[in-house]
Amino acid sequence: MHKIWAVMRREFLEKVRTRAFIIGTVLFPVLMIGLTVLPILLDRRETEPKRVAIVDGASGDVGMKVTEALAAARREGDNGAARYSVVRVPARDRVESVRDSLVAITGVQQEGVEGLDGILVLTDESVDGGRIPYLGVNVGSMADMRKLETELQTTLRQERLRRAGIDVFIGMKASREVDVVAQKVTSGKLTGESGASSFMLAYIMGLVLYMTMLLYGVQVMNSVMEEKTNRIAEVLSSSVKPFEMMLGKVLGVGGVGLLQLSIWGGTAMLVTTYRAPLARLFGASPDALTAMKLPSVRPDLLAVFLIYFVLGFLLYAAAYAAVAAMCNSQQEAQQANTPVTLCIVAGFMAMFSLLNEPSGSLARTLSLIPVTAPFVVPVRYSLAPIPIPELLLSMAVTLAGVLFVVWVAGRIYRVGILMYGKRPKISELWRWVRS
């Protein structure tokens, strides 16, 4: 026990002191805060209104109304600057030629030329059909297009009602959209989570599991490889049992992983808790940040997540350790680890398949396969409750799988760590395991 502890501490301390760990640990939260704050800053910076020309080929005063509506549109936030600067170009019967001449000055940035950002083409046809052509430089921006659509929606809907002779007030009321306001219930209690946020949580958890298994699994592999190529393995194996060496290594790297995860998780929690002051710090309005709402993590979900993180990590780290033990060089190990990596990718993919049906038979089956369970079960649990017996069975099966893999890996490790030369064939590996 003392020896496993010594191996573990060495591994942990050496890993934590590396530049890669420090940079990775610091960089991730910085990136996260950056990604939160940057859009706000950029949005604020962009006070120049979009210059939009409306090529008005429609009959009646639709064109005027659209122009007014766009001109009245305000930016979000406390400054409330105009979103668009609109010019209406009447173009009955010559829509195309006007449009083309305007295209020529769209997105042009030259002195003396007032370039346009976009052109909206209104014809009777487009107004009726509801398909309005927009030619612009910002068509790639989903947010811009959605805002434009919202503005047009209201104006055109009212116009259509008027044309059909229906009272606009009644018509608008009748055509109000329907939204299902989803709220999550877990074991008889309202959680106060929205459906979207529980999906977000599931997704983030899946991603974190996938990333950490892969990252730290490979770290275990490289660390075993280092011991083998530098021939430290032999000195150690005279005093420490190979199994203890492997276990200490896996636990050490696992500790590093947990430390990094908790630093990241802690930062994420701090950022969400203090997002209002944070936003003020950067001069944005607090409500600009409400869009970024991290769901609360229930303690039982956290427990399930941690249990499966530990199980999954042990399983994959042991597999990576065995791979490294039977290889002679980093390059060789990179090839030989493909089966293990594929299992992780398969587990990650499996999560997507059950986002739609978290309690389906596929999801239930995948929860009972040790290779996929560490990914599938936490995601499932975050989406829909899992009956306790099923959860316990899954844990038991996964634990059994972990113990089996660790045992096999330990056997391979024991022989492989001192074996130099040719990489063993499957049949030889089998002999190592049985010997």
Added chain:
Amino acid sequence: MYQNAIELHGISKRFAGHTAVRSLSLTVPRGGIYGLLGPNGAGKSTTIRMILSILLPDDGTVTLFGGEPASRDLSERIGYLPEERGLYPRMKVAEQLTFLGEAKGLPRKRARELTAQWLARLGIADWGGKKVQDLSKGMQQKVQFIGALLHEPELVILDEPFSGLDPVNSQVMRDVVVEIARGGGTVLFSTHIMEQAEKMCDRVAIIARGEKVVDGRLADIKSEAGGRHVALAFHRHQDVAARVLGDRSLVARVDDYGASAEAELAEGATSDQLLQALVGADVGISRFEVVEASLQSIFIAKVGTDAASAPAREDMAHA
């Protein structure tokens, strides 16, 4: 107090299609320096690994410290310097040594103290904070050496300890080894350099092709080999000398070392006759001494020159 530090009872080890060690029995008594000699690929490293329980013998048993079955649980009492040296390149020297001590079962605090003591003793106290990768090869060897001895083991096993060492460092380590033996410890080291073994060992075993050729007290082995050896050196007419030494009625065997040679007198021939012949040949004798057989000549006589270049299975011996 036990009598024998190591006892091997007919141990064998086979690797895919070749036998590295074949029913080898040896006894290494407590105290003193024991040399395990043999050409490359003779099975020295495999034997050592079986003593340390890194490998388990296919047949036979290994007992340590007067009859305890060998296992890693005894590793606290054993120090081991493997032939392939290995240290964590990015770890600091002192931390590395502390870790090696801990791996042997020392409490962390004690391992730290011993690390400081040893670094001071070998005069490299100021290297403790350096990373191993920044040290020269010789320095790394020293660190590795300390790593094997840090926990003050009663049995020290060194696999080719002096290979690749400069004379100064070699001497430092030799002094340490001798000191351990004087203090009642047991040192077993393997080498294929006979001069070294001859100077240091009380007892030796010569193995070749996985089998024991001879073992026992060095003095006994030498006297058994007989006193009919002559150490020679001359500085003229090498070809004429070669002809004299080639006379099978005078000389049974010659180990020619270039500037000097060792001749074994033939049956019935006397040293006087040989001296006479050489004087007559006018070879300019600078040395003529009747000596005990050197370990080198015993080794070659016992093992044969063919075994000195044993099958190149060193890679498998690592398996």
